Amino acid sequence: MTKVAIIGSGPCGLSILRSFQQAEEKGQTIPELVCFEKQSDWGGLWNYSWRTGSDQYGDLVHNSMYRYLWSNGPKECLEFADYSFDQHFKQPIPSYPPREVLCDYILGRAKESDIKKYIQFNTAVTNIIFNNDQFVITSLNKKENSISKEHFDYLVVATGHFSVPYIPEYEGMNSFPGRILHSHDFRDAEEFRNKDVVVLGSSYSAEDIALQCYKYGAKSVTIGYRNHPMGFKWSVGMKEVHYLDKLEGNKATFKDGHTQNVDALILCSGYLHHFPFLEENLKLKTHNRLYPPKLYKGVVWQNNHKLFYLGMQDQFYTFNMFDCQAWYARDVIMGKIQVPNDAEIEKDISDWVAKEEALEDPIQMIDFQTEYTKDLHVASDYPKIDFELIRTHFKEWKHHKEENIMTYRNKSFSSPVTGTVAPLHHTLWAEAMDDSMTTFMKTQS
Numbered sequence: 001m002t003k004v005a006i007i008g009s010g011p012c013g014l015s016i017l018r019s020f021q022q023a024e025e026k027g028q029t030i031p032e033l034v035c036f037e038k039q040s041d042w043g044g045l046w047n048y049s050w051r052t053g054s055d056q057y058g059d060l061v062h063n064s065m066y067r068y069l070w071s072n073g074p075k076e077c078l079e080f081a082d083y084s085f086d087q088h089f090k091q092p093i094p095s096y097p098p099r100e101v102l103c104d105y106i107l108g109r110a111k112e113s114d115i116k117k118y119i120q121f122n123t124a125v126t127n128i129i130f131n132n133d134q135f136v137i138t139s140l141n142k143k144e145n146s147i148s149k150e151h152f153d154y155l156v157v158a159t160g161h162f163s164v165p166y167i168p169e170y171e172g173m174n175s176f177p178g179r180i181l182h183s184h185d186f187r188d189a190e191e192f193r194n195k196d197v198v199v200l201g202s203s204y205s206a207e208d209i210a211l212q213c214y215k216y217g218a219k220s221v222t223i224g225y226r227n228h229p230m231g232f233k234w235s236v237g238m239k240e241v242h243y244l245d246k247l248e249g250n251k252a253t254f255k256d257g258h259t260q261n262v263d264a265l266i267l268c269s270g271y272l273h274h275f276p277f278l279e280e281n282l283k284l285k286t287h288n289r290l291y292p293p294k295l296y297k298g299v300v301w302q303n304n305h306k307l308f309y310l311g312m313q314d315q316f317y318t319f320n321m322f323d324c325q326a327w328y329a330r331d332v333i334m335g336k337i338q339v340p341n342d343a344e345i346e347k348d349i350s351d352w353v354a355k356e357e358a359l360e361d362p363i364q365m366i367d368f369q370t371e372y373t374k375d376l377h378v379a380s381d382y383p384k385i386d387f388e389l390i391r392t393h394f395k396e397w398k399h400h401k402e403e404n405i406m407t408y409r410n411k412s413f414s415s416p417v418t419g420t421v422a423p424l425h426h427t428l429w430a431e432a433m434d435d436s437m438t439t440f441m442k443t444q445s
């Protein structure tokens with residue numbers, strides 16, 4: 001029987017397990033599936049852990065999420081086509097849920113699908129080579145400290161790419177008397193109450209961690225951008241300046257000559273696509289971008305059509321895009337989709353990469369990822385979902401953020417699956433200090 005290995009049981013790994021389960025429900029014979037998961041539970045990044053550094057077995061901690069993390073886009077934009085929010089929560093919920101609520105939704109579909117039986121927990125994949133038309137996978141059972149080697153016909157890499165931090169160095173760091181951390185290790189904004197915080201970066205982590213620190217009482221928040229400022233209308237006590245030049249004791253000097261006292265420096269400098277377990281010619285090498293090269297349809301490894309990567313793109317779209325990718329990969333594995341010849345593949349990849357490289361602003365990026373996801377969607381039987389509505393939602397979301405970065409999470413959107421319009425949350429995001437599911441699900445404050 002054909003054997004498929006899946007690495008990771010985060011949203012992407014769960015998407016492909018769900019896709020196979022749906023094919024089985026439709027009466028199709030599915031291959032043998034084994035999903036390796038190095039953590040003790042499923043959900044990937046959504047499976048929060050207080051830990052930083054390494055876990056109890058000495059393995060690097062995967063989690064990059066933190067307390068008080070709320071969705072940074074409308075939940076309607078990531079809704080599963082085959083499992084709506086209405087179906088899961090049995091009542092309409094606001095558009096920007098906190099982490100615990102979204103995690104509950106992701107796992108709700110997974111539990112309904114009876115796919116846990118495929119997952120080997122506490123099992124880290126440590127080495128993969130391709131030999132005699134098969135993947136030879138070495139894995140470590142962390143609990144038992146035992147090593148296994150198995151052969152598979154297909155390999156799906158769903159290990160995520162927001163876990164291994166990219167950590168730059170600046171002059172004066174070695175003698176800095178305060179705290180330096182990467183966003184990967186940020187867990188609780190309360191730690192920075194009454195502190196002067198400097199956040200470096202200009203993307204989502206920098207934006208949200210700066211807001212978190214401000215919300216939970218930092219004395220000042222200074223954001224140092226490298227290339228382009230985020231340019232939001234920051235609250236009093238927050239400011240955006242150009243790039244850190246050096247630290248001298250507690251004094252930070254920025255490229256624009258600005259100086260600032262600093263107690264804590266938080267590096268929101270992004271993550272590495274890191275696949276130390278893969279042999280060199282199978283390894284995706286890219287920075288965080290919308291169309292990493294060498295992936296046909298963003299999924300199939302150009303040089304080996306038995307290897308698939310899920311969710312390796314920079315992400316406006318998440319869960320429903322992961323689903324479209326998973327359904328596509330499943331159909332290639334099951335022979336329902338034929339991958340074209342090398343020349344066509346090369347042309348298709350080059351066309352997408354050229355389009356991506358010509359993008360000039362976030363609105364065009366939203367259009368690009370919408371077109372990409374729609375292109376995948378039509379190729380499989382992934383259920384109907386209104387991607388045009390999602391496109392519109394994303395543009396409105398962008399506009400809300402520009403209007404007021406402190407209030408964008410108070411807005412409401414309609415579902416691309418059920419049409420349900422989300423109720424407003426009982427508490428404004430800036431005043432909602434408790435992010436528990438119990439509090440969020442209350443209809444009144």
Ligand SMILES: Cc1cc2nc3c(=O)[nH]c(=O)nc-3n(C[C@H](O)[C@H](O)[C@H](O)COP(=O)(O)OP(=O)(O)OC[C@H]3O[C@@H](n4cnc5c(N)ncnc54)[C@H](O)[C@@H]3O)c2cc1C
Nearest residue numbers: 008010011012038044045071072124125159160162311318
């Ligand atoms: C701080 C932060 C906040 C975010 N907030 C949002 C948000 O609000 N909304 C949104 O839609 N998206 C958000 N994201 C994006 C996030 O990338 C996706 O939502 C999603 O988690 C990606 O799923 P994934 O399965 O690709 O990867 P992950 O969620 O990272 O899961 C990968 C899994 O692979 C396992 N794994 C890795 N290596 C191995 C190995 N060698 N062997 C075995 N198992 C392995 C890991 O343990 C993990 O369980 C956020 C990301 C970060 C970092």
Ligand SMILES: NC(=O)c1ccc[n+]([C@@H]2O[C@H](COP(=O)([O-])OP(=O)(O)OC[C@H]3O[C@@H](n4cnc5c(N)ncnc54)[C@H](OP(=O)(O)O)[C@@H]3O)[C@@H](O)[C@H]2O)c1
Nearest residue numbers: 070071072168201202203204205208226227268269270288
């Ligand atoms: N739900 C939430 O609220 C939430 C919160 C945090 C993160 N997230 C998610 O997490 C994912 C990762 O986001 P991310 O912001 O960590 O990574 P990212 O989007 O890849 O951005 C990386 C950032 O690092 C900066 N950078 C790189 N090298 C640098 C250096 N040497 N010095 C200073 N800055 C440097 C980049 O600046 P340049 O642009 O100048 O290159 C960029 O701003 C996203 O999917 C995001 O949506 C969500």
